[in-house]
Amino acid sequence: MLASRCEGHVEPPEFYRGREQTYLKHYFLENYLARLVWNVGSFRDEFVYFDGFAGPWRSESDDFEDTSPVIAIRKLTELRRGLAEKGKQLRVRCIFVESDPKTYPDLQRAVQIADEISVETMNCTFTEALPAVLPTLGRAFTLTFIDPTGWTGFPLRVLTPLLQRRSGEVLINFMFDFINRFIDAPQPELEKSLNDLFGGPGWRVLLERPDREDAILDFYRERVRAAGSLRYVTATRIKKPEQDRAYFHLVYVTGHPKGLVEFRKVEQQAAEEEEKARLHREQENRIRSTGTGELFTVEQTMEGGFRSYGAERAARLAQAREWLRGALKNRASIPWDEALPSILEIPMVWDKDVKALVKGEQEAGRLSIRGLKAKERVPKLGQGHVLVARHMDADP
Template sequence: MSNGELYMGREQTLVKHFILQKYLERFAYIVGSHWEVLTYVDCFSGPWNVRSEKFEDSSFAIALKELRNARDALKKQSSRDVRLRCFFLEKNQAAHAKLKEFADGVTDAKIETRNATLEESIPEITDFVRRGGAKSFPFVFIDPTGWTGFEMETIAPLLHLSPGEVLINFMTGHIRRFLDSPQEETQESFRRLFGSGAFRAKVQGLGRLEREDAAVDEYTRNAKSVGGFNFGCNAIVLHPEMDRTHFNLIYLTRNLKGIEVFKNAEKKAMEVQETARAEAQQRKRVARKGQAELFGSKELHDSTHYESLRERYLAKARSLVLQALESKRRLLYDDAWILALSEPLSWESDLKQWIEEWKSEGHLEVVGMQPRQRVPHRGEDNYLNWKRA
């Protein structure tokens, strides 16, 4: 089956899996070049709504495939023997039976599965990670279907794993509907999710997008703090048929290289997302009208919502960089890069475009570059000097 057939009706999962696959494609190779063991933990494995008999449209199969590819490439290129270890968790008994059947058929990686909730399984997960040894690097994927079952206090031991990186599916669409709920039980659930009740004051009185941004930012900030992560960013995954955010994928790392890899995956995924949304929306129109359309989905797709979101976050990212330049007057390119890429839909190519604009306007000069170097690079002591009075 093609991706279109595998993910028809769940295009948001296609985007999520694409980002996971593209990230792990580079992550596994980079980390495997320095660490002897790659440990992957999938906390809500499923499988759910898969159409492939080989589970090719499941997160656990996608992850294992990329880990294998990296291991085999490293073996061929440098004779490195990288070991693979996976922990797959699923609380639904029927889904877990399929998961275990898949795992039992794997002979070239150490895989453990558990039929339990995440809350019940934290000790087993951390023990599994530690049994990988001092030369093991873990990656934890937390992909729930709602906002419960992965409260900040619950996942804290997973966030504490160091070294380690974490990807969390923050179910923005579900959370948005209940942020202002007056019910004490709902608000207590959110307090446990965020790790504090401070989010309520930060989202109160804001518009829809501002409220979503504030919620995602607050959750990211708390998760970074709990886990001692240096960096965090997120990718927006839109609803296939509506101009709404379905969820945000929040990525946490202690290494800038991770941000680079994740943002590159995000950038590639956005084209996939708009193509998938165009097809999903055309199918909906055809079903409603009862007749085919003359032109293809891409030609008829209205990308205004995506473009407006990109303009929104580009403006926020540009403002962050500009404020730092105006206050510090001299800013390391690496620091400008971190600020620019902290927002979704903002990439290094955008930062370099802003730099060229500011240079042409006479407001900025770049110092520390080599004679033949045309643009600033990270890790090379390139500085941005702000000259505006």
């Protein structure tokens, strides 16, 4: 996979001290782009990266190296080259939109690093840009990145034509912490702006729910799914620096099961990065207060597995098991191409977990797999494999 062979362009975590959430967002963007474009190169001849809220924003680098436009241009250039070496000619086009006229000249300067890929900039709002951009996309596979500073500027009714386009994916920074702080306020303008975000009312009842964060996010996911023709909508959480709660969620919309597999792989890598950054911080604090070094490095400590995600992963894996058992209770069989992406919509559940789950259920006699060839053990996408229910009511 190219993702692992290519060098990263995101500045190291130390560079982002105090804004680790931005590091993780950039890490996620770069690594997901690598996986996506490498796949797209095998079935399309044009890829468009459409960044609707480009910035640059709060950069601490003279060359804007710590901003998403520069990270994306560097990565896409490298990917285009890598594909060309394999004999695949992928045209790459980037469109960057920035509404603030004071920031726009910086954007124009930042994108000058592009030479091998086409880059366009627009000084207008995303809402103004989208109707102009959509007709130019043709059959190109498009990743749209929506990275706002709040929750306005991308009402669901504006996003709808984009979500109805099958040849693409959308990544939205859902600013949960910010939304959560204002969502209880009764002011009518606020109510209207949240109605715009969610595509109508209906969200107020969620505010009393004990699982408020999941409830709000699931509500948004379902609205986004219903608005478009892209079937899968999931999210991954990015925590506040030095705190164990969400800063934002990256909401990911795709029509492709393989997209979910890749998204969750990057989530796993990003979770490791997050854990590593936290352990480094804790170790530095300990060394500072005791004045003595430590025997084990952070990397050695991590060999024992995830600490911060243990309980959450266990709960999510239980949710996955419940989904599978429930689905096979209601239906005699489920195609793998439907089961895998449906389970991978659950955050923190990874491809290997789903395979282990299916193996366990198979060994317990609860399901069998139809369509495997002689030497195949695990189901694969696109092969017509089917999970078939067996003795489901024999077990609790």
